[in-house]
Amino acid sequence: MKKLSLLLAALLTGCVGIPQGVKPIDDFDVQRYLGKWYEIARLDHSFERGLTRVTAEYALRDDGGIKVVNRGYSAKEDRWKEAVGKAYFMAEPTKGYLKVSFFGPFYGSYVIMDLDEENYQYSLVCGPDKSYLWILSRTPMMRPELKNQLVLKAAALGFDTNGLINVTQD
Numbered sequence: 001m002k003k004l005s006l007l008l009a010a011l012l013t014g015c016v017g018i019p020q021g022v023k024p025i026d027d028f029d030v031q032r033y034l035g036k037w038y039e040i041a042r043l044d045h046s047f048e049r050g051l052t053r054v055t056a057e058y059a060l061r062d063d064g065g066i067k068v069v070n071r072g073y074s075a076k077e078d079r080w081k082e083a084v085g086k087a088y089f090m091a092e093p094t095k096g097y098l099k100v101s102f103f104g105p106f107y108g109s110y111v112i113m114d115l116d117e118e119n120y121q122y123s124l125v126c127g128p129d130k131s132y133l134w135i136l137s138r139t140p141m142m143r144p145e146l147k148n149q150l151v152l153k154a155a156a157l158g159f160d161t162n163g164l165i166n167v168t169q170d
Contacts, residue, residue, distance in 0.1 A: 140169035
């Protein structure tokens, strides 16, 4: 029974770590991060496969967490897909390290590893391992030189940036 309890605990918490070499940002201000973000690029995963015009919206929840609404368009199915989740800080709220859930008790890491600290106009985010990576922007388009800078940073941290999908936002 003890082994089963340990296994269950590992499954429920095993996806909220930080990839080796990645450091969440400090001096994070959740109030400034709230609102709509556009997905500029991502590594491929089944839950977003084939989606364009992907956005994420963040709002405060009554319980102190953050409501997360991810939305994208599937041309293949000719419809919008939406997933609503919740996120909570893993450490102090001034650190860009959260856990997010879209599926019951299962959480995954949301690690903000780069952020426009002055204006909160771009963000570089990863998950619990280096197969999850997103480049986000407050606008549907990002300056190519800024995007390249973020891609280079992710590559230097060991992410396979050759697999990045550029997300259409038209």
